[in-house]
């Protein structure tokens with residue numbers, strides 16, 4: 001296969017950046033999209049040029065590092081697929097593929113296709129955990145969890161924090177990420193003690209950096225883990241309820 | 255500049271800074287709460303639009319029916335309340351809903367602009383966002399401008415030739431006898447229909463009404479409601495201009 005890549009090159013955070021065209025031939029249809037960039041970079045290095053910087057780690061769709069806007073879609077045209085799991089056979093021979101970094105105020109560009117996603121870490125730090133004492137795991141059956149609830153929590157917990165939801169959202173909203181990170185705890189018994197303070201803290205922190213939801217549903221269709229916007233509705237409900245709750249009765253500071 | 259993992263982000267604040275303030279102020283500062291308020295005010299506006307349409311369709315029952323209905327609105331609440339008091343109470347709620355809906359929409363739009371200061375340089379390929387959802391701001395502005403004209407036309411009579419207060423039937427016919435005005439009414443009501451289509455679905459998400467049992471019906475409801483309002487509202491200028499005189 002032969003493809004023409006139209007790649008965003010930007011030397012550093014304050015550079016203006018521009019698209020650059022690269023012709024890549026001898027592409028195997030079985031390559032992943034990241035391997036295409038490996039091939040391109042090797043050729044660039046041999047020619048003495050600067051390789052394209054891009055984020056990657058596990059290359060099996062579980063770490064959330066890879067992040068490319070491919071032909072106007074976060075993670076490319078395939079549903080439920082991270083960039084590292086996207087294969088070249090999904091493209092036509094001779095295709096021109098445009099690749100851009102995520103664009104959001106909260107995700108400043110570091111270089112080329114790498115963006116700084118630490119705004120997500122700020123959201124997690126503000127409440128995406130439970131403060132139960134750790135130690136040896138307790139007997140699992142001590143805390144019964146209905147199967148449906150466990151499944152729903154697991155669906156939310158599938159979030160790999162790649163930021164595709166923010167990239168795909170016309171408002172750069174992080175609702176899907178934040179909702180998944182809140183609700184995988186709020187759905188389970190272990191998450192109940194901090195349920196109301198968690199949702200308020202995490203939503204407030206999210207709103208420092210990200211836009212607001214207009215219910216387009218773009219995030220859901222871009223999510224490599226196909227997390228449902230149903231979780232956003234749950235988060236909205238929890239947030240409003242938390243605001244009006246007499247939280248002293250649940251042992252929490254208002 | 256090299257970034258180290260875990261370093262504090264230098265992403266800018268896009269929302270107003272949170273300071274200590276009374277509950278109602280801190281509540282309103284949240285974008286999620288603003289969306290909730292937009293949904294609540296949206297429900298009030300949907301109720302109004304429905305009632306408005308049902309009332310106005312009386313024009314097809316004839317002159318006396320609609321003029322009598324208009325007078326009944328003023329008498330509403332009598333004898334417990336003096337004339338027009340209940341009507342003004344409803345108008346107050348309605349105006350408040352409009353103000354909340356518009357101010358919150360404006361502020362959220364500004365937040366969203368700040369959250370995406372640099373647009374994508376290549377064309378986006380939307381996978382889920384509908385025409386309606388992406389044009390909410392446009393349809394909203396069209397409806398607002400139309401509303402101003404509509405009030406000047408049929409409430410204050412400023413732009414209605416030979417306006418007669420209280421004679422709804424006459425004013426309506428006088429207005430729609432002008433073809434361009436009828437066209438403007440039709441266009442504006444199509445915009446309203448598109449706006450309602452996204453809004454009537456979107457409000458369930460903003461309010462957090464989400465239940466697998468009725469989730470598929472949320473979209474059906476939005477289509478049905480938007481279709482009903484559009485059909486009813488468009489029928490009036492269309493048929494009157496076409497010469498239908500009940």
Ligand code: FES
Nearest residue numbers: 059061064066084
């Ligand atoms: S590289 Fe880990 S998810 Fe793609």
